[in-house]
Amino acid sequence: MESMVKKGRKMTLADSDTLTRHLIRYPNGTSDMVKEVGRVRRMHVFMKHMQEAVESVAKGGDDPFSNHIVGGQVVRRLTPQGRAFWRSVVHADSELLELCEGRRLNPWLRLGVHVARKWGPRLRGYTTHADTDALLVPGLPKLLARQFRLIRYVVSRKAFQDELKGLTRVARDMYASCAELMLKVLAVHSRLLSMRIDLYFEADAKLISESKAARLAIDKFVRELGRDNIIDDVLAYIVVREDGLDRCIHYHVWVAVDGHKHRDGFHLTEKLGKYWIDRCIGSPVLGSTKNCWERRAEYEHNSLGLLGPGDEEMLRGLRKAIAYMCKLGKMPHLYVKKNMGRNLRKSQPPRGQRGNPKRGAPRKAGNDVSVARRVLLGDLAALKHARREAELLPQDRRAAGVGAKAA
Structure with a gap:
């Protein structure tokens, strides 16, 4: 059990739910109640x-x-x-x-x-x-x-290698499109309130998490989120669909609202979760959420809270969060089945400031996003090269000259 406890965090009730209790009786008449890892946890290890x-x-x-x-x-x-x-x-x-x-x-x-x-x-x-x-x-x-x-x-075989490259390319393209959205939003808005929430199906709803009814639920959530009908002043959002061994189909959501008008990220995230359960699913028995704001102090690089275009530490956290959502650099065990539509949904980039031009000498349009661009996109090309090198087989590495000594 010790190996299952994350560093700096005690085992939760959800963690212990993956354990199975067994009563062991010994020849001398004594007995012990022990906990054995349940099948879901064993499956992850396997x-x-x-x-x-x-x-x-x-x-x-x-x-x-x-x-x-x-x-x-x-x-x-x-x-x-x-x-x-x-x-x-x-x-x-x-x-x-x-x-x-x-x-x-x-x-x-x-x-x-x-x-x-x-x-x-x-x-x-x-x-x-x-x-x-x-x-x-x-x-x-x-x-x-x-x-x-x-x-x-x-x-x-070429088919296997092409599949690996295709999955890697999709993850990289997903991340790049999300990072570009962040840069365009930060160029117009100097202060964002960043939030994250996970949306789940529970009980019998898990069995139909791939159905049309389940897709209509997330369609409604995304539609109303973009219309400011759940929370006000939404500037950007990213919704990624994922398949899990026990969770089945679920969704990772990142939302940014105007940080000049809002500060209470916890309660705004709670409103998102309540809307998902009450208005999209219809019952707390069939739906649940995880408010990531509750654990923001545990993240090595936090991205939840007020975020600006020059806040390098928060931008590192944002990069890590979006990379996790897009599975950049790490291939997941399970993928969403094919022919189920888009797995990434995000808001449209802002159109910029409207109104009459300001008087005086021309000024540089928008905020300086050079720091944000360096943090979010700076090493994407290097990561692409490193990922390609890691995927090469020994014979391919020799043919490509990878690792060869310079003449």
Whole structure:
């Protein structure tokens, strides 16, 4: 349980809800009530380890086993790559694999789950008593080597690489469009009140979170938000749809209002949540929200509160928040299914100041957004290059000259 507690934060009731209680009786007659990680938490751990293992196999050149001389005899042992892959496959039980059914996994996970579903039952037959290593018996090295070759072959295919690049490009384009919106808003408005809220479906509504009725609910929220019918003086908003293992379809929302007129970000965010539950969903049983303002002191770089075009610390927080919403630089385990429409919805950029031109010498139009541009967009090209380099396989890196010494 200790590993589940985030730094500087105690476990909440929502965290403990993912734990399952078990009564263990010992031979001496005593018993203990213990908490075991529930299936949703185990699924997150499984996905993380599976993706890391598949990426390691694809990008590395090691074999699953290595030979060692012990007492004059050759002994085969699992390499670090082989051990990580082995554990991720043999621990993929049927309950975890069922949670993946019908979900749109990222390419790495989809490949790993396919291997685990097809070869997991056979590989588990070689498991040791401790269930942490493999029995070194004839046939297993050949079987594992076959899986390594399969993974490396699939990942090297153009279709797989194109899918990775496409997902990365979509995330980068989403972030860039949101950052450009921020710059245009800050060029006109010198003080924003920045807020964030997450919108969820609950209970039976989760089962229909992909339905037309659910889409109509978020359509109404976005429409009325843009018309100032929920809160006043909205200057910009960003709404991103996401799929979660337990949450199913949910929405991350960022809103900015005029900071010269408003200060109480907490209660304005509460009004957004109340409108979602009461007017869009219709029942607190079927909908819920998370007011991010409540935890703003815990963020390393906070972006909630008054924000100006020269506030570098707040802009760093805004960059981190928008990058998280757009999944920039980090591929999520699950994606929203295709053919469900736009996953990003945002307000139109401001049209600028209206009215008669001011008297006197011409002045520079708008606020200086050079600091905001540097923070929000300055290293986007460098991130694009680093991401491309990280995705290259060893043979592609050599062909591209990445990492080669200068002549």
